Structure formats: structure tokens, C-alpha cells
Amino acid sequence: MTASFCALMLIIVSILIGVLYDRSVGQMQRSQEQQFSQLIEQQQALADQLDPDAFLEQFIPQAQENRQFLMVARINGQIYGRLQSWPKGIRQCPSRNLFPIWSQRYEELQLVSGCQIGLSQGQELLIATDDTSLRQLKDQFISSAAIALLISFSFALIAGWWFSAQVLRRIQSINAVAQQVSHGKMSLRVPPSSNNDEFDLLGSNINQMLDRLQNSLEMIVNNSDAIAHDLRTPLARLRLRLEQAYIQAENQQLSSDELGIMIEELDEILSTFSSILELSKLESGTLGQAKESISLNQIIEDACDLAQPLAEEQQQNLHLMTNEQVMVNADRRLLFRAVYNLVENAIKYAGANARIDVVINAQDFRIIDNGPGIPKSEHNKVFRRLYRMESSRSSPGHGLGLALVKAILDNHQMQIELISAEPGLEVRVSL
Numbered sequence: 001m002t003a004s005f006c007a008l009m010l011i012i013v014s015i016l017i018g019v020l021y022d023r024s025v026g027q028m029q030r031s032q033e034q035q036f037s038q039l040i041e042q043q044q045a046l047a048d049q050l051d052p053d054a055f056l057e058q059f060i061p062q063a064q065e066n067r068q069f070l071m072v073a074r075i076n077g078q079i080y081g082r083l084q085s086w087p088k089g090i091r092q093c094p095s096r097n098l099f100p101i102w103s104q105r106y107e108e109l110q111l112v113s114g115c116q117i118g119l120s121q122g123q124e125l126l127i128a129t130d131d132t133s134l135r136q137l138k139d140q141f142i143s144s145a146a147i148a149l150l151i152s153f154s155f156a157l158i159a160g161w162w163f164s165a166q167v168l169r170r171i172q173s174i175n176a177v178a179q180q181v182s183h184g185k186m187s188l189r190v191p192p193s194s195n196n197d198e199f200d201l202l203g204s205n206i207n208q209m210l211d212r213l214q215n216s217l218e219m220i221v222n223n224s225d226a227i228a229h230d231l232r233t234p235l236a237r238l239r240l241r242l243e244q245a246y247i248q249a250e251n252q253q254l255s256s257d258e259l260g261i262m263i264e265e266l267d268e269i270l271s272t273f274s275s276i277l278e279l280s281k282l283e284s285g286t287l288g289q290a291k292e293s294i295s296l297n298q299i300i301e302d303a304c305d306l307a308q309p310l311a312e313e314q315q316q317n318l319h320l321m322t323n324e325q326v327m328v329n330a331d332r333r334l335l336f337r338a339v340y341n342l343v344e345n346a347i348k349y350a351g352a353n354a355r356i357d358v359v360i361n362a363q364d365f366r367i368i369d370n371g372p373g374i375p376k377s378e379h380n381k382v383f384r385r386l387y388r389m390e391s392s393r394s395s396p397g398h399g400l401g402l403a404l405v406k407a408i409l410d411n412h413q414m415q416i417e418l419i420s421a422e423p424g425l426e427v428r429v430s431l
Contacts, residue, residue: 003160006068006153006156006157006160008156009152009153009155009156009160010149010152010156011159011408012151013148013152014149017149017184019325021141021145024141025137025138025141027135028134028137029134029138031132032129032134034128035068035069036069037094039069039071039297040093040117040125042125043059043071043119043125043127044117044119044125046058047097047120047123047125048119048120052075052076052123054119054294054375055073055075055123056073056075056080059071059073059080059081060080061082061245063080063082064081064082068129069127069128069129070082070101070126070127070128070129070130071114071125071126071127072086072122072125072126072128073119073123073125073126074086074123074125074126075122075123075124075126075294075356077396081126082125083101083102084102084327086124086126087099087100087101090114090115090116090126091116092115092116092117092118093117093127094115095117096113096114096115096329097113097114097115098111098112098113099112099128100112110130110132111132112128112129112130112131113128113129113130113131113132114126114127114128114129115127115128126193126386137317140348151154158312161258167199170193170199173190173191174190174199174202177189177190177206178206181210183331186213186214186415187196187214188210189210189384190202190203190206190207191202191203191209192204195424200287202222208417226382236296243408248346249362255294258430289331289334290331290332290333291329291330291331292329292330292331292332293327293328293329293411294325294327294329294330294332294335295325295326295327295329296326296329296335296360296365296431297322297325297326297360299330299332299336299339300320300339300358300365301320301322301336303336303339303340303343304318304343306340307340308343310344310346310347311356312346314347314350314351314352314353314354315352315353316347316350316352316353316354316355316356316357317355317356318343318358319355319356319357319358320346320358320360320361321357321358321360323359323360323361323362324361324362325364326333326360326361326362326431328412328431329399329412330412331411331412334408334409334410334411334412337404337408338404338405338409339365341401341402341404341405342405342427342429343356343358343367344369344401344426345401345402346367346369346371346427349369349371349372350369350370350372350424351371354369354370354371354424355369355370356368356369357369362431363430363431364428364429364430364431365428365429365431366423366427366428366429367419367424367426367427367428368424368426368427369424369425370421370423371423371424371425372423373420373421373422373423373425374418374420374425374426376420379418381402382402382418383402383405383406383416409429413427414430414431415430416428416429416430416431417429418427
């Protein structure tokens, strides 16, 4: 990672230096080249248009006054300009090369860059310029660029090492938690930092995953305990009855009533396992459904009609209130089962002489009773598989009703919520 960061940093700095060079030294060099070419083209055109005397008349003053370019002409062996002799080894334009000249102004040798070109009638023209400042600027720029690259590389190396160390430290922290969790320490979580960065987001997601995993494992353990607890009693009763039936069979005293009771015990056990299997299919989405547009009012009305005799036995007042017609896309059988279970639970636990109201709105439907209700600390627990409150363990059932209801409603993108009515309980199902 550090090497990649350094390489990226050097590439970016190199591009910036290249752009800066092009806009400064490069621009000055292009400007000089353009002026150089224009001067040559100008003198060529004048040499073609003028006779030698007229050409020299305009050339000599210009050669003496031009301080940027050295202009020398050789006509019929005679040299005109600011040189006493014609330099050797000069390339033909447009190619240029460096050559020394004697500067009368500074009384020293001076290195200039230029070229020569042949004019009409055997004339020759030499154009040169002193680009020492430009070459020095170029050399200084290259030196500065090399220093900038060295500083950038050093900075990138240090920053890359620090960044890699920070990333590696965070990864090692997450990896350490994962290793300990894999060895059975399910309570451990990835510690958050104060940076609030992507690693914290990753750690938060991992912690949420571990929370769900731990809840699932606890649910498996609790379900196993609940199954063992709830089925132990009917199985023990069934074994006792089979033992009695075995003794009675030897004495030919076995009655059909005894067999009927044993069959009922077995049916209760089989019903429990069937409900667990159906709940698993609902939660995994493998249970076949036939969804269609149906009247929610009709479903709830049918469920209340079916539960009405149970309410009358408890001398309860079951009242249905419909504000408007509500249509939903649902599986008729499953939704009816969920609604009936909720109404039946209200009748079962509200107590004698209770009032139960079923209210239908466009956004939700509610089942409200004035019974003892459910403690707020138990609101989420009652939706677990095989979970039963201590106060309801003496009544029939195995703690699967509300778990099935929630699974059915989740399958229909509906949400169920328990609200303390004080007194009583309100079950709200949002559509």
C-alpha cells in the first residue's frame, strides 16, 4: 500500500511540475523560437525583394540596434553586423547549435545559439541569440523539480507508512475480534474509534451481524429448552398412559376412551412440530402463498365471527368497528390465521367480562382489550418461538401463536406493535 501511495504521489507531482514547466520555461522558449523564425522569414523576404545595397541599407541599422538577436550578413565575402569574422561550424536553419563569439561590449567570449541561412544572389545570413538566461532558468527549474520530487517522495513515504500502519492497526483489531468470536466468545464486539470513518461503519455492521448471530444462537438454546420443557409433560403423560394401557391390555380392560386420550396427546405433540415447521418455512420464504387483492374488512369480520362463541363463554364484549373499506394484497388463508390468532389471544388472556374492540383504518387495524395486558419488558419477547410468560404457562399452548403471526405479517410487509393501553393491551398492525 505504501509503495502504491508513493507511486501515485510521484505521478501527481510529476504532472504538476510538467504543467508548470510548460506554462513558464516552455512558454518562454516557444516565444523565443517564434520571434527567431519571424526574424528569419522577414530578412529572407527583404533579401528577395531588395537589391543588395537596399537590403544592406535596412539591415545594418537593425543589426546594430537589435540587442535581443545577433544579426550578421555576408555579402560578396564582406561581413556586416556586430561580428568581425564569420563563426565556423554553424548549422543551417532551422536547426540551431551553440557557438562562441567575442563580445565587444563585455570584452569576453559569449556562448550564443543560432543558425545560418542562404539568401538570394549568394548572400548569407546568420541569426543568433544569447539564451544563457533561459538555459540557466531551465537548469534551475530542473534542479528545483528534482528537489520537489525528492521532498514529495519523502513525504509520501512517511505518510504512506503512517496511513498503512493506521489501516493495518484497525484491520488487526477487527481480525482479533473475529478470531476470538470464532473460538466461541460471542459477546465480543469491534471497538469503535473517534474517527467515525469507513472502518467504524464496517465495525458497526459487523457488530450488528454478531448481535443477530448471538440472538439466533440464544434463540436456538432457548427454543431447545422450551421444547424440552413443554413436550416433556405431554410425553410423560403419554408414556404413563401407554404403560397403563399395556397392563390393561394384559387384563383385557383397555377402553376406547383411554386410546382416544392417547391419540389427543399425540395430536398435540404433532401439532406443535407442524407449527414449528410452518414457522420455519414462513421465515425462510419457502412456504407457498397465493396473494391476491382481498377485503381486509371481510377477513377481520370472519375472524371475529369465528371467535365470538369463545368471547361469549368468557362473558366478554367483542366489538368490531369499521371506518372504511380497506383492500390489501395478501394470502387469504395466512392473513385470516394471523388475525384470528390475535383475536383469540385477546379473548384468552383478557379475562372474564372484558371488552375487546377491533378497529379497522386505512393505515392499520387494532385489537384493544381492557385486560391485565403484557408488561412492557415482555413486548418483544412474546414474538419469539416457544416463548411463554410465567403467568401463562398454566394455560394451554406452546408459545408459537404470536411467532407465527409476526412471520405471516412480515411476509406481507406489515408491522405489528404492542402498546400498553393502561389498563389492557393494544395490538396495532400497520399495513
